Amino acid sequence: MPERNRPPDEHRYTITEVARLTGLRAHTLRWYEEMGLVTDVGRGPGGRRSYEVSHLRWLDFLAQVRETGMTVADLTRYVELVRKGEESVSERLALLEAHRCRLDDQAARLERCLRHLDARLASYRLAEQRLAPTTERTSSRSRRPAPPASATGRPTGAPVPAYA
Missing domain, CATH: 1.20.5 (Single alpha-helices involved in coiled-coils or other helix-helix interfaces)
Structure with missing residues (x-):
């Protein structure tokens, strides 16, 4: 959620807001920036990170491909290629x-x-x-207590089928 003193069309977010909106931890956001996976993060008062809507879209893409198992090495390579542009x-x-x-x-x-x-x-x-x-038939006819169960939940001494 943008700060109240910002004009609504600027759409800048703090790291806490981005973490909440994306589901990524603040530590991960900082690490992505350190690795060069996220760039051009502005700084607000006191040097605090200031993200734009475009960062949110990019972070969503990063989260999606990471969730599918793309390695950080492949992701880093992809980012390098994006920076090269159309070529x-x-x-x-x-x-x-x-x-x-x-x-x-x-x-x-x-x-x-x-x-x-x-x-x-x-x-x-x-x-x-x-x-x-x-x-059901056996339990209604027999009032004997069940044999004690082992740690596995099977009655003590009960064989374990090979196919189980």
């Missing part, structure tokens, strides 16, 4: 396309993992349904 468009495109390919590969691996997990969940749900009536 580096092809290199920027190649860098982002390579990152996109890595994300596609990762998404495919995760999709395979999810299919395996879903299959395991489905088998457990079927087993639970199959066992539920048996458990």
Whole structure:
């Protein structure tokens, strides 16, 4: 939120405001500036950082690509290319396309993992349904206490199935 004594069209933000708006910590914002990932941050009274709306948009982009796993080295390279201007468009495109390919590969691996997990969940749900009536009948007929459970939650001495 801009300071009250600033004209509304200047849209300048303190580091605290930027941290709140972006979800990035103030330490990260300072580090991005130190690394050269964020530039032209103005200084207000007392040398305090003063960010503009363009910084917020740029920080949003940085946060998005970092969340996708782009390395700081690739991000630094990308920033260097952006600073070169129009002559580096092809290199920027190649860098982002390579990152996109890595994300596609990762998404495919995760999709395979999810299919395996879903299959395991489905088998457990079927087993639970199959066992539920048996458990209810047994518990109503038998008043014996259940065997003590081990630290794993299984009854002591209960075998662990190889497929579990």
